[in-house]
Amino acid sequence: MSILINKYTKVIVQGITGRDGAFHTSKMKAYGTNVVGGTSPGKAGQEVEGVPVFNSVEDAVKATGANASVIFVPAAFAADAIMEASYAGIELVVCITEHVPVQDMIKVTPVLKKHGTKLIGANCPGLITPDECLIGILPAMIFKKGNVGLISRSGTLTYEVVNMLTESGLGQTTCVGIGGDAVSGLYFIDLLEMYENDPATEAVVLIGEIGGDAEEQAARFIKEKMTKPVVAFIAGQSAPPGKRMGHAGAIISSGSGTAEEKIKAFKAADVPVAKEPREIPGLVKEKLGL
Amino acid sequence: MKIHEYQARNLFRKYGIPVPEGVVCHTVDEVKQNVSDKDKLRVVKAQVHVGGRGKAGGVKLANTKAEAVEKAGQILGMDIKGICVEKVLVADAVDIEKEFYVGLINDRNTKSVTLMASAEGGVEIEEVAKVSPEKIIKMSIDPAIGLMPWQARKIAIQLFADPKEIRQCANILVKLYQLYVDTDSSLAEINPLVLTPDKQVLAIDGKMNFDDNALYRQKEILSMREADKDELKEIEANAKGLSYIKLDGNIGCMVNGAGLAMATMDMIKLYGGEPANFLDIGGSSNPQKVVDAMNILLSDQNVKSVMINIFGGITRCDDVARGLVIALDQIKTDVPIVIRLSGTNAKEGLEIIKQTGLPVVETMREAAQTAIELSKK
Numbered sequence: 001m002s003i004l005i006n007k008y009t010k011v012i013v014q015g016i017t018g019r020d021g022a023f024h025t026s027k028m029k030a031y032g033t034n035v036v037g038g039t040s041p042g043k044a045g046q047e048v049e050g051v052p053v054f055n056s057v058e059d060a061v062k063a064t065g066a067n068a069s070v071i072f073v074p075a076a077f078a079a080d081a082i083m084e085a086s087y088a089g090i091e092l093v094v095c096i097t098e099h100v101p102v103q104d105m106i107k108v109t110p111v112l113k114k115h116g117t118k119l120i121g122a123n124c125p126g127l128i129t130p131d132e133c134l135i136g137i138l139p140a141m142i143f144k145k146g147n148v149g150l151i152s153r154s155g156t157l158t159y160e161v162v163n164m165l166t167e168s169g170l171g172q173t174t175c176v177g178i179g180g181d182a183v184s185g186l187y188f189i190d191l192l193e194m195y196e197n198d199p200a201t202e203a204v205v206l207i208g209e210i211g212g213d214a215e216e217q218a219a220r221f222i223k224e225k226m227t228k229p230v231v232a233f234i235a236g237q238s239a240p241p242g243k244r245m246g247h248a249g250a251i252i253s254s255g256s257g258t259a260e261e262k263i264k265a266f267k268a269a270d271v272p273v274a275k276e277p278r279e280i281p282g283l284v285k286e287k288l289g290l
Numbered sequence: 291m292k293i294h295e296y297q298a299r300n301l302f303r304k305y306g307i308p309v310p311e312g313v314v315c316h317t318v319d320e321v322k323q324n325v326s327d328k329d330k331l332r333v334v335k336a337q338v339h340v341g342g343r344g345k346a347g348g349v350k351l352a353n354t355k356a357e358a359v360e361k362a363g364q365i366l367g368m369d370i371k372g373i374c375v376e377k378v379l380v381a382d383a384v385d386i387e388k389e390f391y392v393g394l395i396n397d398r399n400t401k402s403v404t405l406m407a408s409a410e411g412g413v414e415i416e417e418v419a420k421v422s423p424e425k426i427i428k429m430s431i432d433p434a435i436g437l438m439p440w441q442a443r444k445i446a447i448q449l450f451a452d453p454k455e456i457r458q459c460a461n462i463l464v465k466l467y468q469l470y471v472d473t474d475s476s477l478a479e480i481n482p483l484v485l486t487p488d489k490q491v492l493a494i495d496g497k498m499n500f501d502d503n504a505l506y507r508q509k510e511i512l513s514m515r516e517a518d519k520d521e522l523k524e525i526e527a528n529a530k531g532l533s534y535i536k537l538d539g540n541i542g543c544m545v546n547g548a549g550l551a552m553a554t555m556d557m558i559k560l561y562g563g564e565p566a567n568f569l570d571i572g573g574s575s576n577p578q579k580v581v582d583a584m585n586i587l588l589s590d591q592n593v594k595s596v597m598i599n600i601f602g603g604i605t606r607c608d609d610v611a612r613g614l615v616i617a618l619d620q621i622k623t624d625v626p627i628v629i630r631l632s633g634t635n636a637k638e639g640l641e642i643i644k645q646t647g648l649p650v651v652e653t654m655r656e657a658a659q660t661a662i663e664l665s666k667k
Contacts, residue, residue, distance in 0.1 A: 101504035139603035154549020
């Protein structure tokens with residue numbers, strides 16, 4: 001078992017004819033992901049990496065039955081691409097594109113809600129269920145099938161931690177990079193709930209960052225709703241105060257946002273917080289009684 | 291991107307939000323020329339991109355024109371939190387009956403623009419938010435509909451009692467929201483919004499920030515950019531595809547990825563060092579990027595050692611290593627460097643790096659410890 005994606009997931013690539021879209025289509029296919037199509041307006045009938053290209057997501061869904069999409073279009077068109085996928089009935093949209101304007105993501109949010117679409121990102125590395133399906137730009141070779149779930153706001157830091165888990169014999173059910181933007185799709189608590197309900201996941205690693213209060217919310221959720229152990233790490237503990245958004249930023253996150261506050265929230269939920277990434281595998285093993 | 295108070299006031303005026311008259315001046319002579327000869331109560335305010343200027347002495351009252359000139363002379367050139375004051379705003383001071391706070395921000399939790407307001411405006415607003423959060427009214431705005439007049443009134447009624455005042459306030463809120471969305475703002479504050487004894491509602495101080503990711507479609511806002519010294523460095527780095535923030539320590543770091551860059555800074559601090567910067571070079575192995583990054587790093591005189599921390603993912607370590615070798619060949623510096631490479635093809639990468647003669651290590655911890663040692667030599 002896993003969360004969000006498995007070997008039956010049918011993926012289309014939005015922006016498949018672009019440099020990044022084409023490159024990662026080949027990587028995803030090589031991993032065994034079931035990439036069934038791609039979109040690029042006006043280029044229907046072409047093929048990229050042996051995958052048929054369609055003019056629209058709607059056309060691609062009709063022809064292939066795709067239920068997931070991954071977006072590689074430039075930032076100015078990313079929100080449009082997400083909404084197109086949502087209207088076409090795609091269940092899971094993964095937006096790799098970075099630098100998407102926040103107001104665009106705010107406009108996307110009610111559309112996702114209306115159609116019940118799940119969004120990962122924007123500005124994220126994607127997700128992987130080892131040996132079954134990879135959607136995004138994650139380096140496949142560091143992952144290994146197992147019983148640990150992982151959620152992270154970072155990219156390379158995630159790879160660093162996954163590498164350590166794998167090297168110490170801890171494989172993963174599904175690893176999800178949710179992205180670090182201020183307004184994005186699924187948050188920690190959405191995914192924690194999925195891991196809690198996934199029979200294969202026995203422990204979860206959560207990699208947070210300073211800013212916002214997604215980690216504090218996660219801590220509350222873990223305390224109230226979760227039976228499975230969670231281990232956390234917070235990046236940015238040394239970031240100086242003052243790099244924040246004036247009064248309004250401080251007000252909206254009053255009582256949360258700093259590393260100290262996040263660590264405190266996790267400790268209160270009985271979630272061990274690693275002082276450095278290298279401690280994470282040990283803490284997971286301890287929680288699993290290994 | 292940040293703008294100065296006087297620029298925010300100009301935008302307010304453009305959108306019909308009432309603000310008292312004022313002129314921005316770069317020199318004492320400009321104050322003499324541009325401020326009207328009439329003696330009246332004015333306020334002279336430093337224009338800097340940092341908070342707390344009032345407490346630092348950057349805001350002074352003047353009863354006469356001569357006094358305004360004198361106060362401007364004191365404030366211009368003043369150092370506020372490391373920033374030299376290059377401009378002052380000389381604005382008409384108004385009598386204040388009551389101060390309020392209104393602000394708009396992109397709210398991560400509701401994934402919408404949130405309007406905030408409080409009857410307890412002024413410099414202590416953050417304290418109010420901490421001690422008595424119930425005094426901050428919040429309203430989430432539907433992006434498809436915008437801020438409707440009845441919603442603005444609903445907020446205004448909680449701040450004002452008189453119907454005319456309620457109308458003025460509601461108008462200001464609707465206009466501020468329009469300005470906010472039109473300009474891809476990420477923060478818009480009026481603090482304080484004031485009620486004068488003659489029952490006028492006015493914006494006395496304004497602050498606006500903008501979403502850097504949206505500047506490509508905000509040419510007018512972009513043309514208002516007046517960056518200070520540190521900001522210029524960050525902008526220069528951005529133009530080269532790098533993300534750089536200067537800090538106060540002496541160990542420079544260069545990392546691929548923002549999360550890993552933060553974790554690297556944390557590691558340096560954990561083992562007793564002080565990071566000199568945050569620097570994310572992104573995902574490519576392009577040697578030019580490393581050279582650019584190195585030049586930006588070393589332009590900080592405080593840097594005593596450099597830690598390069600790369601985790602190879604899709605970008606393989608051997609590619610990164612080749613890029614580093616080319617880059618390091620072009621950079622002539624006496625500052626000691628330690629390199630850490632891990633991930634995809636790390637072994638091959640480490641072999642390639644060895645030819646530079648620089649210390650290479652396999653873990654972040656070792657790299658941090660080595661960089662700290664080197665910084666003490």
